[in-house]
Amino acid sequence: MIEILIHGRGGQGGVKASLSLASAAAKSGKYVQSFPEFGVERRGAPVKAFNRISDEPIVIRSKIYNPDHVVVLDHTLIQSINITEGLKKGGWIIINTNKKPGDFKEFCKNYKVATINAKEIALRNRLGSRAAPIVNTAILGAVIKVLKVSDKESLAIAIKEFVPVKREENVKAAYEAYDEVIFEGEA
Amino acid sequence: MGKVILGNHAVSYGVLVSRVQTIAAYPITPQTLIVERLSEMVADGELDAIFTKVESEHSALASTIGSSSVGARAFTATSSQGLALMHEMIHWTAGARLPIVLANVNRAMAPGWNIWTDQNDSLSCRDTGWMQVYCQNNQEVLDSIIMGYKVSEQVLLPTMVSLDAFVLSHTAENVDIPDVKLVDKYLPPYKPEIKMDIDDPRSFGALSSPDNYMEFRYKMQEAMDKAEDIIIKEGKEFERIFGRKYGMVEEYRTEGAEIILVVSATIASTARASIDSLRAKGIKIGLLRIRVFRPFPVKDIARVLLNKKKAIVIDRNISYGKSGIFFDEIKGAFYNIEGEKPKIFGYIAGLGGRDVTPEAISDMVNDAMRKDKPEKDIIWSGVKL
Amino acid sequence: MKHNKKKVEINGASNMPDMPASLGSMASNKTSSWRNLRPEIDESKCIKCFICWKFCPDAAIDFIDENTPPKINYDYCKGCGICAVECPTKCIEMVEE
Ligand code: SF4
Numbered sequence: 065m066i067e068i069l070i071h072g073r074g075g076q077g078g079v080k081a082s083l084s085l086a087s088a089a090a091k092s093g094k095y096v097q098s099f100p101e102f103g104v105e106r107r108g109a110p111v112k113a114f115n116r117i118s119d120e121p122i123v124i125r126s127k128i129y130n131p132d133h134v135v136v137l138d139h140t141l142i143q144s145i146n147i148t149e150g151l152k153k154g155g156w157i158i159i160n161t162n163k164k165p166g167d168f169k170e171f172c173k174n175y176k177v178a179t180i181n182a183k184e185i186a187l188r189n190r191l192g193s194r195a196a197p198i199v200n201t202a203i204l205g206a207v208i209k210v211l212k213v214s215d216k217e218s219l220a221i222a223i224k225e226f227v228p229v230k231r232e233e234n235v236k237a238a239y240e241a242y243d244e245v246i247f248e249g250e251a
Numbered sequence: 252m253g254k255v256i257l258g259n260h261a262v263s264y265g266v267l268v269s270r271v272q273t274i275a276a277y278p279i280t281p282q283t284l285i286v287e288r289l290s291e292m293v294a295d296g297e298l299d300a301i302f303t304k305v306e307s308e309h310s311a312l313a314s315t316i317g318s319s320s321v322g323a324r325a326f327t328a329t330s331s332q333g334l335a336l337m338h339e340m341i342h343w344t345a346g347a348r349l350p351i352v353l354a355n356v357n358r359a360m361a362p363g364w365n366i367w368t369d370q371n372d373s374l375s376c377r378d379t380g381w382m383q384v385y386c387q388n389n390q391e392v393l394d395s396i397i398m399g400y401k402v403s404e405q406v407l408l409p410t411m412v413s414l415d416a417f418v419l420s421h422t423a424e425n426v427d428i429p430d431v432k433l434v435d436k437y438l439p440p441y442k443p444e445i446k447m448d449i450d451d452p453r454s455f456g457a458l459s460s461p462d463n464y465m466e467f468r469y470k471m472q473e474a475m476d477k478a479e480d481i482i483i484k485e486g487k488e489f490e491r492i493f494g495r496k497y498g499m500v501e502e503y504r505t506e507g508a509e510i511i512l513v514v515s516a517t518i519a520s521t522a523r524a525s526i527d528s529l530r531a532k533g534i535k536i537g538l539l540r541i542r543v544f545r546p547f548p549v550k551d552i553a554r555v556l557l558n559k560k561k562a563i564v565i566d567r568n569i570s571y572g573k574s575g576i577f578f579d580e581i582k583g584a585f586y587n588i589e590g591e592k593p594k595i596f597g598y599i600a601g602l603g604g605r606d607v608t609p610e611a612i613s614d615m616v617n618d619a620m621r622k623d624k625p626e627k628d629i630i631w632s633g634v635k636l
Numbered sequence: 637m638k639h640n641k642k643k644v645e646i647n648g649a650s651n652m653p654d655m656p657a658s659l660g661s662m663a664s665n666k667t668s669s670w671r672n673l674r675p676e677i678d679e680s681k682c683i684k685c686f687i688c689w690k691f692c693p694d695a696a697i698d699f700i701d702e703n704t705p706p707k708i709n710y711d712y713c714k715g716c717g718i719c720a721v722e723c724p725t726k727c728i729e730m731v732e733e
């Protein structure tokens with residue numbers, strides 16, 4: 065079983081990303097859980113969403129304190145919160161940023177870093193505005209490429225299921241992220 | 252691998268495939284998503300039902316009682332304060348012998364204001380004559396709605412299906428949504444013998460004097476006794492059709508166990524992980540999950556716990572001035588039963604949504620293992636002093 | 637509307653319905669046995685306003701047609717006297733049984 069924590073800001077669609085990821089993984093034969101940080105969500109404030117993905121039925125229903133991997137929807141969060149809190153050594157940090165993995169020297173010692181310019185991809189596909197690009201679907205392409213928890217076709221079906229508008233554009237963005245994610249070594 | 256849906260939506264789908272005919276509800280966190288989805292299903296013509304918006308939970312259940320009285324399959328959902336506001340009608344539903352199914356999202360009672368899970372809301376309805384089911388995953392939530400109607404319509408007592416706030420209500424996971432045609436095979440339309448009918452007029456809920464009130468209550472208890480057999484029978488029938496097994500209780504690794512952990516709802520799910528790790532250390536421990544709280548599974552409890560050394564009960568609830576409620580009931584169930592009784596330890600944990608992790612469960616087990624016998628009826632787990 | 641008028645003796649849980657509902661309609665419950673004063677309508681003074689018919693709490697006043705004074709059903713009239721109080725022409729008199 066792997067546990068994933070998605071860091072985002074209220075309104076950025078972290079919960080929807082978590083749901084779509086769970087659905088994609090389920091479609092490729094996995095047992096899944098997807099849940100938000102229980103309670104209240106405020107626009108712009110840091111929020112978390114969680115995933116468990118497993119080949120066996122999942123019995124644990126407590127929160128995730130020690131994720132195997134983290135996904136960061138908004139790179140500005142790195143300054144304001146400790147995104148590696150509880151993260152298991154050797155885990156992946158997948159960041160939406162225009163920088164390269166090597167630029168995150170502070171993380172490279174204990175963790176593996178993958179970067180994806182999801183904002184650029186979103187704008188290229190006319191998803192959201194420059195001020196508020198919709199990155200939550202694009203980044204999933206990078207997540208399944210790096211973490212291998214699902215496949216592209218399953219992800220496409222899941223995105224279409226959870227995204228009410230611009231379904232094709234969202235799928236295209238995810239596929240582009242799948243191809244453009246930058247990381248080193250074996251996922 | 253099924254559809255990935257929230258526990259709340261598992262309720263909505265359970266209602267959909269049960270071909271419920273009326274829904275009346277008032278929104279409350281964390282229940283609202285249940286009826287929001289149902290209102291969409293009704294608006295889209297997916298579910299052929301009447302959806303009534305009301306001004307309070309009391310009215311929600313009153314309206315549901317009305318439609319059930321005329322012979323409709325009726326549903327409502329609520330949580331915590333909402334359930335408390337329904338309380339008068341909760342008694343009425345059972346006394347009127349109406350087979351309503353209600354989904355309650357287990358949420359702590361205020362104050363302090365809290366939207367997270369514990370069981371004091373539904374357990375306050377213990378003595379009302381409702382059957383109560385506590386679920387451990389979203390699949391069970393959906394299936395329990397269907398089985399709820401099947402059992403309720405035979406014994407003429409209502410069923411409360413409880414799911415933990417957020418831990419199930421707002422958590423999405425794989426759920427198999429059964430085909431409605433298959434559900435039709437299991438759950439025939441509701442045809443009450445007596446209903447409110449202008450062509451066969453009667454008076455309902457009229458004066459019942461000391462001469463006959465007690466007999467009505469006797470019959471409610473008779474129905475509860477019967478319900479235990481029917482829940483078991485219908486659980487088997489459900490398994491035959493849908494391949495998923497449900498009973499009054501569920502056992503996990505109890506064979507050869509000397510210690511039994513007794514838990515309900517989602518803590519019981521998480522507890523499996525603890526049992527596995529404790530077993531791996533050579534500790535002879537098993538799990539008894541209480542699925543149905545009313546009628547209370549006395550026979551199963553006696554069967555599993557007799558001749559064991561220790562029983563460890565974890566309650567996500569408390570009866571102030573006494574102890575955890577499951578603990579109290581389990582202890583009471585033994586008093587007149589012959590046989591070697593275990594020492595019973597009662598832990599209170601997870602109130603107001605405090606997380607109960609596999610490690611916290613293992614800590615409670617280790618604590619009970621260190622002691623010969625419980626010194627008091629309440630042992631607090633993780634309370635900050 | 638059919639009225640189930642059969643009288644049923646209830647002597648224990650075994651022959652009671654599960655629901656606290658009457659076994660038949662209230663038609664079998666002749667509430668007239670409670671009456672000690674009976675209302676009598678002086679038809680000559682009746683203006684056929686049917687206010688009595690509206691007010692009777694037991695629906696024991698039958699409406700025939702608009703041109704006929706209403707008729708009191710003495711099987712069910714319990715003698716409460718509301719009709720007599722509400723009648724605008726005071727043409728209903730409560731007389732001793
Ligand atoms: S209220 Fe009096 S006047 Fe009016 S219909 Fe009745 S008896 Fe006649």
Ligand code: SF4
Pocket residue numbers: 675691692693694695696697708712713714715716717718719720
């Ligand atoms: S006396 Fe009372 S019960 Fe009898 S007819 Fe008049 S209003 Fe009705």
